[in-house]
Amino acid sequence: xxxxxxxxxxxxxxxxxxxxxxxxxxxxxxxxxxxxxxxxxxxxxxxxxxxxxxxxxxxxxxxxxxxxxxxxxxxxx
Numbered sequence: 001x002x003x004x005x006x007x008x009x010x011x012x013x014x015x016x017x018x019x020x021x022x023x024x025x026x027x028x029x030x031x032x033x034x035x036x037x038x039x040x041x042x043x044x045x046x047x048x049x050x051x052x053x054x055x056x057x058x059x060x061x062x063x064x065x066x067x068x069x070x071x072x073x074x075x076x077x
Contacts, residue, residue: 011050018043034077041070 022039025031048063
């Protein structure tokens with residue numbers, strides 16, 4: 001396994017743990033949904049920046065659409 005694959009694998013594990021912590025926090029500790037969506041938006045922005053560096057156009061489009069949906073969710077809540 002190359003160094004790039006290890007780094008990408010570690011990034012995916014960390015992002016998965018962040019997603020899991022946010023979901024657990026919403027249900028177990030009654031974290032406000034606006035705060036959870038804001039944190040998720042920041043995580044998706046980080047993921048978008050890394051996918052821009054990797055030049056993955058499909059992932060860029062998916063991340064941009066996800067950010068737009070999260071922002072709409074934050075505004076309407």
